[in-house]
Amino acid sequence: MSRVKAAVFASGTGSNFQAMLEERDLACEIVLLVCDRPGAAVIEKAKQNRIPVYTFEPKRYATKEAYEKEILTVLQQAGISWIFLAGYMRIIGPCLLHAYQGKIVNIHPSLLPAFPGKDAIKQAFNTRAEKTGVTVHFIDEGIDTGPIIAQQVVDIYPSDTIDLLTKRIQKVEHQLYPSVIKQLIQNEGDL
Numbered sequence: 001m002s003r004v005k006a007a008v009f010a011s012g013t014g015s016n017f018q019a020m021l022e023e024r025d026l027a028c029e030i031v032l033l034v035c036d037r038p039g040a041a042v043i044e045k046a047k048q049n050r051i052p053v054y055t056f057e058p059k060r061y062a063t064k065e066a067y068e069k070e071i072l073t074v075l076q077q078a079g080i081s082w083i084f085l086a087g088y089m090r091i092i093g094p095c096l097l098h099a100y101q102g103k104i105v106n107i108h109p110s111l112l113p114a115f116p117g118k119d120a121i122k123q124a125f126n127t128r129a130e131k132t133g134v135t136v137h138f139i140d141e142g143i144d145t146g147p148i149i150a151q152q153v154v155d156i157y158p159s160d161t162i163d164l165l166t167k168r169i170q171k172v173e174h175q176l177y178p179s180v181i182k183q184l185i186q187n188e189g190d191l
């Protein structure tokens, strides 16, 4: 039986992308990186791992639907059945949401519904909360409102700096995300 194929949508440093690639029994094959930021560090990581990259610049398209239709064609030609977002900072629109209903997953650096949106770590740090964490959730039409799949708490210490907190959060992300992906693919296979 051919392996399940997945695409990663990422626009940042790519540490979660790298963690997925290093997970030996991820239960799926990451065959494509989609990135909206030419020059993003994650693109170099894909090239080092010989993973095809599809880069696009939204401002070159008249509408979000136009660029999502082009991405959808690329995904379908590659036989993609799951999409994992990791630092992808674009809102997924109706075109991709409909085509990949229940198959688009995101990782977010807070205990949703606390601190949604961008700069979640800074939000938690600046409120001097005692705890924050990591959430893996399905994507829906809202922002960070999709069904939660898994969460893990990360303590905030009085001596913390935002960099120390970020490092602790990302260490949890790099363990949690691959573990959740593996479980999702195995559960799908059990259906």
Ligand SMILES: Nc1nc2c(c(=O)[nH]1)N[C@@H](CN(C=O)c1ccc(C(=O)N[C@@H](CCC(=O)O)C(=O)O)cc1)CN2
Residues within 6 Å of the ligand: 085, 088, 089, 090, 091, 092, 093, 106, 107, 108, 116, 117, 118, 139, 140, 141, 142, 143, 144, 145, 146
């Ligand atoms: N339909 C959804 N798409 C995305 C979600 C989601 O929950 N539903 N999560 C985001 C990731 N994210 C936080 O986790 C997030 C990303 C981007 C934004 C945002 O306001 N983006 C603006 C500006 C983008 C830019 O110009 O850089 C936008 O795209 O309009 C908020 C939260 C991934 N996608």
Ligand SMILES: NCC(=O)N[C@@H]1O[C@H](COP(=O)([O-])[O-])[C@@H](O)[C@H]1O
Residues within 6 Å of the ligand: 010, 011, 012, 013, 014, 015, 016, 017, 042, 086, 087, 088, 107, 108, 109, 117, 118, 119, 120, 170, 173
């Ligand atoms: N709102 C979404 C969001 O803030 N996502 C966050 O972007 C970072 C990407 O890092 P990476 O590029 O090193 O994986 C991750 O910490 C992820 O949780």
